[in-house]
Amino acid sequence: MADRQLAFFVDTTKCINCKTCEIACKDFNDAGVGRRIRKVRTFEGGEFPMVFAYNISMACNHCEDPLCVKHCPAKAYTKRASDGIVVHDPDRCIGCRYCTWLCPYGAPQYDPKEGRVRKCNLCLDEIEKGRSPVCVAACPMRAIEVGRLVDIAARPGVTIAIRNLPSPALTKPACRYKVRREAMSAEEVRK
Amino acid sequence: MGIELDRRLFLKLSGAAAGSLAVSEVFGPLALEHIFPSEIKGDGTRVLSVLCNNNCGGRCHLTAHIKNGVVVRISADDSPDLAERPQLRPCLKGRAMRNRLYHPDRLRYPMKRVGMRGEGKFQRISWDETVDFIAANLKRVVDHYGPAAVFIHYATGDCGAINGSAAAERLMNLMGGFLGYYNSFSSACLNYTAPFITGYRDTSSYQTLVHSKLIILNGFNPAETIFETNSNYYLSRAREAGAKVVVIDPRLTETAVTFADEWLPLKPTTDSALFIAMAHVMIVEKLIDQAFLDRYCIGFDETHMPAGLPPGQSFMSYVLGLSDGTPKTPEWAAPITGIDPHTIRKLAREYATIKPAQLIQGLGPQRHAYGEESVRAGIVLACMTGNLGVLGGGWGGGEGGRRLGLAVGALPTGINPVKTRIPVFLWTDAIVRGTEMTADDGVKGGPLQSNIKFIFNLAGNTLVNQHADINRTVKILRDERLVECIVVSDHFVTPSAKFADVLLPSDNSLERNDLGFPWSGEKYIIFGNKVVNPPDECKHDYWWLSRVAARLGLGEQFTEGKTEEDWLKQIIADAKKADPDFPTYEELRKTGLYRQPPQEYVAFEKETRDPSKYPFKTPSGKIEIFSKTLYDMNKPGIPGIPQYIPAWEGPEDGLIRKYPLQCIGPHYKRRTHSTYDENPWMEEADPQSIWISPQDAGARGIANGEPVKVFNDRGALVIHARITKRIRPGVVAIPQGAWYTPDQNGVCQRGCVNILTSQRPTPLAHGNAQHTILVEVERA
Numbered sequence: 001m002a003d004r005q006l007a008f009f010v011d012t013t014k015c016i017n018c019k020t021c022e023i024a025c026k027d028f029n030d031a032g033v034g035r036r037i038r039k040v041r042t043f044e045g046g047e048f049p050m051v052f053a054y055n056i057s058m059a060c061n062h063c064e065d066p067l068c069v070k071h072c073p074a075k076a077y078t079k080r081a082s083d084g085i086v087v088h089d090p091d092r093c094i095g096c097r098y099c100t101w102l103c104p105y106g107a108p109q110y111d112p113k114e115g116r117v118r119k120c121n122l123c124l125d126e127i128e129k130g131r132s133p134v135c136v137a138a139c140p141m142r143a144i145e146v147g148r149l150v151d152i153a154a155r156p157g158v159t160i161a162i163r164n165l166p167s168p169a170l171t172k173p174a175c176r177y178k179v180r181r182e183a184m185s186a187e188e189v190r191k
Numbered sequence: 192m193g194i195e196l197d198r199r200l201f202l203k204l205s206g207a208a209a210g211s212l213a214v215s216e217v218f219g220p221l222a223l224e225h226i227f228p229s230e231i232k233g234d235g236t237r238v239l240s241v242l243c244n245n246n247c248g249g250r251c252h253l254t255a256h257i258k259n260g261v262v263v264r265i266s267a268d269d270s271p272d273l274a275e276r277p278q279l280r281p282c283l284k285g286r287a288m289r290n291r292l293y294h295p296d297r298l299r300y301p302m303k304r305v306g307m308r309g310e311g312k313f314q315r316i317s318w319d320e321t322v323d324f325i326a327a328n329l330k331r332v333v334d335h336y337g338p339a340a341v342f343i344h345y346a347t348g349d350c351g352a353i354n355g356s357a358a359a360e361r362l363m364n365l366m367g368g369f370l371g372y373y374n375s376f377s378s379a380c381l382n383y384t385a386p387f388i389t390g391y392r393d394t395s396s397y398q399t400l401v402h403s404k405l406i407i408l409n410g411f412n413p414a415e416t417i418f419e420t421n422s423n424y425y426l427s428r429a430r431e432a433g434a435k436v437v438v439i440d441p442r443l444t445e446t447a448v449t450f451a452d453e454w455l456p457l458k459p460t461t462d463s464a465l466f467i468a469m470a471h472v473m474i475v476e477k478l479i480d481q482a483f484l485d486r487y488c489i490g491f492d493e494t495h496m497p498a499g500l501p502p503g504q505s506f507m508s509y510v511l512g513l514s515d516g517t518p519k520t521p522e523w524a525a526p527i528t529g530i531d532p533h534t535i536r537k538l539a540r541e542y543a544t545i546k547p548a549q550l551i552q553g554l555g556p557q558r559h560a561y562g563e564e565s566v567r568a569g570i571v572l573a574c575m576t577g578n579l580g581v582l583g584g585g586w587g588g589g590e591g592g593r594r595l596g597l598a599v600g601a602l603p604t605g606i607n608p609v610k611t612r613i614p615v616f617l618w619t620d621a622i623v624r625g626t627e628m629t630a631d632d633g634v635k636g637g638p639l640q641s642n643i644k645f646i647f648n649l650a651g652n653t654l655v656n657q658h659a660d661i662n663r664t665v666k667i668l669r670d671e672r673l674v675e676c677i678v679v680s681d682h683f684v685t686p687s688a689k690f691a692d693v694l695l696p697s698d699n700s701l702e703r704n705d706l707g708f709p710w711s712g713e714k715y716i717i718f719g720n721k722v723v724n725p726p727d728e729c730k731h732d733y734w735w736l737s738r739v740a741a742r743l744g745l746g747e748q749f750t751e752g753k754t755e756e757d758w759l760k761q762i763i764a765d766a767k768k769a770d771p772d773f774p775t776y777e778e779l780r781k782t783g784l785y786r787q788p789p790q791e792y793v794a795f796e797k798e799t800r801d802p803s804k805y806p807f808k809t810p811s812g813k814i815e816i817f818s819k820t821l822y823d824m825n826k827p828g829i830p831g832i833p834q835y836i837p838a839w840e841g842p843e844d845g846l847i848r849k850y851p852l853q854c855i856g857p858h859y860k861r862r863t864h865s866t867y868d869e870n871p872w873m874e875e876a877d878p879q880s881i882w883i884s885p886q887d888a889g890a891r892g893i894a895n896g897e898p899v900k901v902f903n904d905r906g907a908l909v910i911h912a913r914i915t916k917r918i919r920p921g922v923v924a925i926p927q928g929a930w931y932t933p934d935q936n937g938v939c940q941r942g943c944v945n946i947l948t949s950q951r952p953t954p955l956a957h958g959n960a961q962h963t964i965l966v967e968v969e970r971a
């Protein structure tokens with residue numbers, strides 16, 4: 001599976017934090033307020049006037065070692081062998097919210113009205129019809145892409161070791177980012 | 192509040208039987224055969240082009256997916272996304288349109304006021320009563336005070352081809368006219384000043400950015416203020432092509448975060464001091480393009496001045512201090528601007544030597560006390576560096592207003608027999624002292640025959656929310672002896688709508704056919720299909736205005752027998768006459784978009800290419816760095832050359848001891864001005880909050896996320912604090928456009944910045960200086 005694993009790539013050096021991806025995802029998935037299946041987070045650092053900031057647009061990272069799949073008591077999560085997409089089955093979900101505490105990236109979104117969790121499935125239906133995931137097609141900066149993890153990870157300068165983000169060792173997230181140097185984690189900079 | 196609730200509501204309504212075209216008709220879902228399908232999917236879902244048509248510089252290609260009479264999804268342009276023809280992708284607001292369309296607070300019936308004006312108490316009435324009320328009051332006011340007592344307010348919520356303001360103008364022109372206005376709340380200083388300097392306002396297209404080696408963005412934040420659908424995309428491409436980007440702004444804006452190689456956190460109101468000090472560096476270090484100045488400009492130095500002036504009036508004499516004894520060195524500018532002399536020198540050298548370079552000024556810098564001066568000084572720098580009229584260069588004056596667009600008409604409004612116009616920012620003055628206003632107030636074709644007695648406020652929120660000094664405005668509006676009748680149409684009970692005497696429910700842009708255009712910069716038109724029926728009794732303004740016209744015996748003249756759709760068809764047919772490639776009405780409906788290839792348009796290219804054939808449209812035929820016209824006005828604040836004039840309520844005003852923080856009101860990505868403030872998806876994406884530095888917050892014991900009170904002598908508001916290092920200490924920023932929500936003490940609980948802003952106009956343009964405010968902040 002490893003070489004067929006799909007992954008998001010986001011070029012944060014182009015991202016203007018417009019949150020169009022977030023809202024397009026919301027519209028497509030009919031996700032109400034409180035359910036941010038994709039979310040753009042902003043981090044800042046430095047001291048005035050040498051300040052920097054970076055924006056991380058993130059949905060589910062379809063991790064290679066996903067805690068949600070491993071620990072869901074209802075076995076609602078599966079990782080597809082064909083492409084590594086982590087799929088959540090709402091019919092199996094018992095709404096225990098265990099996954100929302102486990103996921104270091106906060107990807108599963110609990111819907112109190114439905115009593116169930118929702119999550120990015122990489123727009124499976126769109127992909128199978130040969131279209132891009134909605135966030136990819138929506139980004140006004142053309143900063144989000146989807147592709148095979150092996151290809152994306154091989155691009156120069158991409159990383160997942162990013163300041164303020166959980167250690168990738170926890171779940172081996174299948175996503176990569178291009179970031180400015182200031183946004184890289186200390187160990188990544190040392191590399 | 193999610194979309195689920197709205198849809199249930201809508202489906203309930205959709206169950207009602209469809210009526211005839213009677214005034215009180217109840218609508219059902221639009222019958223499928225009336226929907227023009229551009230694509231029918233297997234499950235019967237129709238996909239049609241629709242419009243997001245409020246006052247934003249972009250105009251995006253959106254499509255609605257309609258299933259069983261309900262919009263179930265918004266998607267976008269799916270044409271090939273090519274470098275030379277990038278898709279017109281919408282921003283977050285366009286993507287959230289369903290949440291506005293199906294908002295539970297939508298107005299559904301016409302209503303008349305029952306409480307005090309402004310109290311927001313209304314009672315449902317029929318459309319017949321509404322039309323009678325408007326016709327009777329309009330007639331009474333026109334008969335008693337004359338047509339010039341009628342004011343069609345600045346309103347930008349509907350930028351369609353048949354919008355309410357245009358229709359109201361058409362009606363009033365049949366009734367003898369109305370009090371006109373000039374300027375806008377966006378670009379008053381830029382638009383008014385440019386003719387004195389370069390003859391007119393123009394800007395190179397974003398497609399030219401890839402040719403720029405250096406891009407200086409002053410107060411320009413396209414990441415949030417969308418000037419063109421693809422402005423950020425082109426900026427990104429320019430950066431990829433190797434351009435260095437410098438951002439001058441009190442905030443490390445979203446634009447600065449992504450694009451800036453350098454950030455100069457300038458004190459608000461001091462832009463022209465920075466530019467003038469840069470000019471000093473270029474002069475003393477001999478970095479100026481003397482040939483350009485000699486060929487195209489007057490007033491730069493003493494040898495290029497109009498005749499008959501005392502010596503020392505040139506720009507160079509001012510900069511070098513020959514006229515006033517103060518050389519405008521970087522050391523002079525440093526304490527004024529907050530930018531250190533070394534950085535000023537470096538930027539001046541870069542701008543003078545890296546070519547071509549484009550200085551792009553947003554409109555924020557000119558919405559200041561002396562906003563005219565930053566426009567003028569920017570143009571002078573562009574001339575000194577020889578960048579004006581050059582591919583990859585730029586004119587430096589300010590964004591927008593490109594002389595580029597499709598020649599497509601709109602609803603013809605006729606000719607206004609009343610020739611009197613006020614600068615729009617002074618409309619409240621025209622209520623209280625209109626007949627006493629003079630040319631010194633910017634009145635053109637005066638005097639006013641009457642104070643304003645009747646206001647049409649159609650798809651606008653400038654009646655209260657977007658105008659400066661809300662407490663003064665609402666005091667004037669509450670007094671029914673002043674304005675006798677206020678007609679408002681909108682989608683929601685906005686702060687302005689609360690001041691209506693009759694409040695009319697408008698249709699959404701997805702509930703009518705309409706046309707959309709970008710502000711400028713690209714040649715395209717978008718067709719917005721009617722994909723659902725408006726709920727209950729919502730109507731487009733043209734509909735009820737044509738009935739008001741009929742009551743007044745002007746029905747035939749007003750409509751010429753045409754429905755809105757007939758006008759749209761005529762507009763398209765006329766455009767096709769001029770451009771054979773233009774699609775037919777039916778073709779345009781289907782494709783949704785007619786777009787000519789984006790082009791590399793260079794402003795003032797012909798004037799610089801062939802100045803004898805195309806002189807600048809100024810008295811001298813040259814760029815007037817010194818303007819004798821302005822000089823001869825002999826008024827404070829209107830110098831012959833661009834100068835730095837310390838702003839009232841600026842960093843040098845003594846008032847800063849009482850109110851130590853400068854406050855600006857930037858645009859926020861989640862709203863277009865005040866539109867979409869009602870949209871809960873937008874509030875989740877980016878809540879209303881004040882930007883305050885850790886230093887200023889710490890000194891006041893303010894914690895992040897905590898509510899704070901912001902106040903000055905004009906008013907007070909409460910807002911949550913966002914403590915961020917991304918703003919210059921001493922400056923706070925309150926995103927403009929939040930809906931004024933006063934408590935019983937008049938303290939705005941939503942954080943509408945205009946409770947703090949001043950109605951004092953700028954000296955030349957009589958424009959709005961709404962970013963020039965001093966405030967204090969404390970824990971709420």
